[in-house]
Amino acid sequence: MKKTLAAVAVLGAFAGSAIAADVTLYGVVDAGLQYNHIDMDSNTLEDIDSVSMESGQQSGSRWGLKGTEDLGNGLTVGFVLENGFTFDDGADGGDHMFDRESMLFLEGGFGKLAFGRIGTFNQGQGSFSQIGGLTPFGTSWGYAVQAGTAFMTGSRYENSIVYQTPSFAGFQVTAMYSMGGQDEGENESTTDRYYGVAASYKNGPLFGYLAVDSMNYKSWDAATDTSLGDIDDKLTVTLGASYDFEVVKAYFGAQYFDNAKLGGGITSDYGDQFAFGAVNVEDLYLEGYALTVGVDAPVAGGKVMAAVGYMDAETASNSDDVVEADFTRWSFSVGYDYPLSKRTNVYAVGAYTSDDYEGTGTNNGTDWNPQSYTLMLGMRHKF
Numbered sequence: 001m002k003k004t005l006a007a008v009a010v011l012g013a014f015a016g017s018a019i020a021a022d023v024t025l026y027g028v029v030d031a032g033l034q035y036n037h038i039d040m041d042s043n044t045l046e047d048i049d050s051v052s053m054e055s056g057q058q059s060g061s062r063w064g065l066k067g068t069e070d071l072g073n074g075l076t077v078g079f080v081l082e083n084g085f086t087f088d089d090g091a092d093g094g095d096h097m098f099d100r101e102s103m104l105f106l107e108g109g110f111g112k113l114a115f116g117r118i119g120t121f122n123q124g125q126g127s128f129s130q131i132g133g134l135t136p137f138g139t140s141w142g143y144a145v146q147a148g149t150a151f152m153t154g155s156r157y158e159n160s161i162v163y164q165t166p167s168f169a170g171f172q173v174t175a176m177y178s179m180g181g182q183d184e185g186e187n188e189s190t191t192d193r194y195y196g197v198a199a200s201y202k203n204g205p206l207f208g209y210l211a212v213d214s215m216n217y218k219s220w221d222a223a224t225d226t227s228l229g230d231i232d233d234k235l236t237v238t239l240g241a242s243y244d245f246e247v248v249k250a251y252f253g254a255q256y257f258d259n260a261k262l263g264g265g266i267t268s269d270y271g272d273q274f275a276f277g278a279v280n281v282e283d284l285y286l287e288g289y290a291l292t293v294g295v296d297a298p299v300a301g302g303k304v305m306a307a308v309g310y311m312d313a314e315t316a317s318n319s320d321d322v323v324e325a326d327f328t329r330w331s332f333s334v335g336y337d338y339p340l341s342k343r344t345n346v347y348a349v350g351a352y353t354s355d356d357y358e359g360t361g362t363n364n365g366t367d368w369n370p371q372s373y374t375l376m377l378g379m380r381h382k383f
Helices: 004-010 012-020 265-273
Strands: 022-039 048-055 062-072 075-086 101-108 111-119 156-164 171-178 193-203 206-216 234-244 249-260 286-299 302-315 325-339 344-359 371-382
Touching: 265 344, 265 371, 286 325
Parallel strands: none
Antiparallel strands: 022 048, 022 062, 022 371, 062 075, 075 101, 101 111, 111 156, 156 171, 171 193, 193 206, 206 234, 234 249, 249 286, 286 302, 302 325, 325 344, 344 371
16 A cells, blocks of 8 residues: 555654655454464373464564655665554554564665664564575464474564675575664673574575574673673574476475574473473573475465474583483474465465474483474455
């Protein structure tokens, strides 16, 4: 809906700037039903059976403003302000007004230079997100074989600087650095600082991707004014590709990671309820690798999707010395996505995930193998 007046009507406070620039009001509303059975594999934790209305199963429900101004001489200045919300209860999606993205950028023949709260290329659906191209489920649908459950991904980081080169015959490089949280002290040892670089290739039916990124974990606790010790940085190396054969599109992804915490799946949601020694499994730092393969194909006017993922890891150097465990994850998902129009579609997705922790060393015999069975039905509308 590319009309200045529409943006002004929604947010009158932006009236002055809206008149001066080309402003777009946009958004996504995604609502559906979800059935979950979680086998907690525990004598003390109850299994979970639930049917719920969910917001943002395929795409996080959101609204936003974006705009550009031509400065002449091939230069363009622009911004993106995007806020997430949960459609089923109307609640704001985060503790920031523009929690999904708050970005100002300058673009020209040199490429694109951006500043603000920005998602990494190894994250979800931000302006620079690319890892979703390694699986047919992108960065969506919860426990499905999507980037957030198949790989160790990034997040949105404050005080970020991003540079992206122009595309050279489909080849492009993106680099990012985050100074860390403003409340924790930017560029200080009291905050986590992110940095990484990615190279991608998009030409016709082929998409290729290689990214190396890291988190420089904070080594000082500002609240207690104490040292956290020598903490090794997080490292991920991600590569993959997709190729569209027209009758079917094939996907492949692989990742090596070290000193990383799982950010999706059963462990992310319920790992605070199971511990090895004094450490909950959601707080374990892991070293290992992940693999995914998938396909999608046009069927009956829509698209069929299927993918399988595997992760194999062990606790890494940042874990407590008494914590020793091996971890594996198997996941499988199938789905169907059908467009009702250019802006509205319906979907159905089924997913299975199995996480398996096996204690080693001093934790030998301490095992946890939760499993999830999920069915998602819903509708998404873009405006």
